[in-house]
Amino acid sequence: MPRLVHDTSAILDAAARLLAAGSADAITIAGVIREAAVSSGSVYHRFPNRAALLAAVWNRAVQGFHAELYPLFDDEPVAAAVALGRRTVSWCRDHPADARVLLTGLGSFEPAAWPAESRDAREADQARWDQHIRRLVTGLKAATGRATAEILLIVVDLPYAAVRRYLSAGRDIPAALEDIVERAIRAALTADRRP
Amino acid sequence: MPRLVHDTSAILDAAARLLAAGSADAITIAGVIREAAVSSGSVYHRFPNRAALLAAVWNRAVQGFHAELYPLFDDEPVAAAVALGRRTVSWCRDHPADARVLLTGLGSFEPAAWPAESRDAREADQARWDQHIRRLVTGLKAATGRATAEILLIVVDLPYAAVRRYLSAGRDIPAALEDIVERAIRAALTADRRP
DNA sequence: GGCTCTCTAGAGGTCGGACTCTAGAAGGCA
DNA sequence: TGCCTTCTAGAGTCCGACCTCTAGAGAGCC
Numbered sequence: 001m002p003r004l005v006h007d008t009s010a011i012l013d014a015a016a017r018l019l020a021a022g023s024a025d026a027i028t029i030a031g032v033i034r035e036a037a038v039s040s041g042s043v044y045h046r047f048p049n050r051a052a053l054l055a056a057v058w059n060r061a062v063q064g065f066h067a068e069l070y071p072l073f074d075d076e077p078v079a080a081a082v083a084l085g086r087r088t089v090s091w092c093r094d095h096p097a098d099a100r101v102l103l104t105g106l107g108s109f110e111p112a113a114w115p116a117e118s119r120d121a122r123e124a125d126q127a128r129w130d131q132h133i134r135r136l137v138t139g140l141k142a143a144t145g146r147a148t149a150e151i152l153l154i155v156v157d158l159p160y161a162a163v164r165r166y167l168s169a170g171r172d173i174p175a176a177l178e179d180i181v182e183r184a185i186r187a188a189l190t191a192d193r194r195p
Numbered sequence: 196m197p198r199l200v201h202d203t204s205a206i207l208d209a210a211a212r213l214l215a216a217g218s219a220d221a222i223t224i225a226g227v228i229r230e231a232a233v234s235s236g237s238v239y240h241r242f243p244n245r246a247a248l249l250a251a252v253w254n255r256a257v258q259g260f261h262a263e264l265y266p267l268f269d270d271e272p273v274a275a276a277v278a279l280g281r282r283t284v285s286w287c288r289d290h291p292a293d294a295r296v297l298l299t300g301l302g303s304f305e306p307a308a309w310p311a312e313s314r315d316a317r318e319a320d321q322a323r324w325d326q327h328i329r330r331l332v333t334g335l336k337a338a339t340g341r342a343t344a345e346i347l348l349i350v351v352d353l354p355y356a357a358v359r360r361y362l363s364a365g366r367d368i369p370a371a372l373e374d375i376v377e378r379a380i381r382a383a384l385t386a387d388r389r390p
Numbered sequence: 391g392g393c394t395c396t397c398t399a400g401a402g403g404t405c406g407g408a409c410t411c412t413a414g415a416a417g418g419c420a
Numbered sequence: 421t422g423c424c425t426t427c428t429a430g431a432g433t434c435c436g437a438c439c440t441c442t443a444g445a446g447a448g449c450c
Contacts, residue, residue, distance in 0.1 A: 006427090006428085022302075023218065023219065023220065023302070023303050024218065025218065025220040028406090028407060028408085029407070029408060029409080030406075030407055030408080031407090038428090038429095039428055039429045039430060040408090040409080040410095040428095040429080040430075041411095041427080041428050041429055041430075042427075042428055042429080044408095044409070044410085045426090045427060045428075049408080049409075050407095050408065050409090105363060107217075107218065107363065108218045147371070147375075149369055149371065149372065149375060150375045150378070150379075152360065153353075153356065153357050153360075153375060153376075153379060154379060156360075157356035157357065157359065157360055158348075158353060158356055158379075160356060160359075161348065161352035161353055161355055161356035161359075162348050162352065164352065164355075164356075165347065165348075165351075165352055168300060168302065174344055176342070176344065177344065180342075180344060180345045180348060181348075183345070183383070183386075184345070184348060184349060184353075184383045186386075187382045187383045187386035188378070188379045188382045188383055190386075191378075191381075191382035191385075191386050201397090201398085223436090223437060223438085224437070224438060224439080225436075225437055225438080226437095233398090233399095234398055234399045234400060235398095235399085235400075235438090235439080235440095236397080236398050236399055236400070236441095237397075237398055237399080239438095239439070239440085240396085240397060240398075244438080244439075245437090245438065245439090
C-alpha cells in the first residue's frame with residue numbers, strides 16, 4: 001500500500017538543519033535518520049545513495065533562490081542590479097536554512113558523485129541562470145562602462161558578502177542591510193572613475 | 196637521537212593541499228600520511244590528535260595573513276581601507292593554499308575540539324586583530340559618516356568577496372583585481388548618500 | 391663502544407557511517 | 421476476503437578513519 005508515512009521534503013529539511021549545525025559533511029545518513037526520525041529503509045527508498053541526497057538538498061535550495069530572482073532581470077540594468085541585491089538579502093532572511101546551503105558552496109556537495117539526472121537538472125538551471133547574468137552584464141557594460149570582472153564583483157559577489165557575515169555566524173540579518181547593499185551597488189556602479 | 200627527518204611545516208603544507216582539493220574534512224590523518232609520505236607515528240608525535248593538526252593549519256594561515264596586514268592600519272583611515280583591500284588581493288595571489296584555508300572558514304576546523312593552547316593562540320591574535328579593526332572603523336565613521344555595518348561590508352567583506360570567486364574555482368586572480376577593489380572601496384566610502 | 395633520548399615505522403584495535411537485505415505493515419482492487 | 425504493490429523498520433555487513441602501541445633507528449655524549 002502506498003502509505004507515504006514520511007514526507008521527502010521533511011528529510012531534506014532535516015539534512016539542511018544538520019548542515020546549519022556544522023559543515024556539509026555533517027549531513028550523514030545516520031544523522032538524517034536521527035534528525036528526521038526515519039528508518040534507513042525510508043531514506044534509501046527515496047535516494048539511491050548519499051550523493052543523491054546531497055544533490056537533492058543543493059538543487060532544492062538553488063532552484064528556490066533562482067526562481068525568486070528570475071523576474072527581477074526584466075528591469076532596466078542598474079535597477080535590476082539593485083533589485084537583485086536587495087532580494088538576495090531578503091531571501092536569505094526568509095530562508096536561512098537554504099541560504100546556509102548556498103553559502104556552503106556546491107563543491108562541498110560532491111557533485112562529481114551525483115547521479116546523472118541530478119547533474120542534468122543542475123546544469124539546466126545553471127545554464128538558464130548564466131544566460132540571465134550574461135544579459136545583465138551586457139546591459140551594465142553599456143550603461144556604466146565597467147568591465148565584466150568589476151560588474152560581477154559589484155552585482156553578484158557583493159550581496160553574497162553582505163549576508164555571509166551574518167549567516168556564517170548564525171546571527172540575524174539586520175533590517176538595514178538591504179539599504180546598505182543598495183547604496184554600495186549604486187555607488188560602485190555609478191561613481192566617477194579616476195583616470 | 197633527535198633526527199627530525201620530516202619537517203612539521205611540510206605536514207601542514209600537505210594538509211593545506213588536501214584542503215585545496217576538497218573541503219576541510221578532506222584533511223584526514225590517513226590523507227596527510229599519504230600526501231606528505233610520512234608515517235602515522237610521525238604525525239602523532241607532533242600533534243596529539245586531528246583537532247590539533249587542524250588548529251595548526253588554521254593558525255598558521257591566519258597569523259601569516261594578519262602579520263602582513265597589521266602595518267597597513269597606521270595610515271589615514273580611507274587610505275588604510277584601500278591598502279588593506281589591495282593587500283588582501285595580492286596576499287591571496289601569493290599564498291593560494293593558505294588563502295583557501297581562510298576562505299573555508301574557522302567553523303570547518305572544529306575549533307570546539309582544539310587543545311587549550313591552540314585556542315589561546317587563536318584568541319590572542321583575534322583580539323589584536325579586532326582591536327585594529329575597531330580603531331579603523333572609528334576613524335572611518337568620523338571620516339565618512341557611515342555606520343558600522345556598512346563600513347564592515349565595504350572594508351572587510353568586499354575584498355573577501357572579490358577573491359572568493361577565483362579561489363573557490365581554482366582560477367588565477369586577475370592582475371586588474373587590485374584596481375577594481377580599490378575603485379569599489381573608494382566609491383562606496385566616499386559617494387554622496389541619498390537622503 | 392655503550393647509554394640516552396628523540397623520533398619514526400607500521401601493525402592493529404575500535405568505532406562510526408554507508409549501504410544491503412529481508413520481513414512485514416497497510417491501502418487499493420477484484 | 422485475499423492479492424498486489426508500495427513503503428517502512430531495523431538488523432547486519434563492510435570499509436575507512438582515528439588513534440594506540442611497541443620495536444627500533446640513529447645522533448650526541450661519556
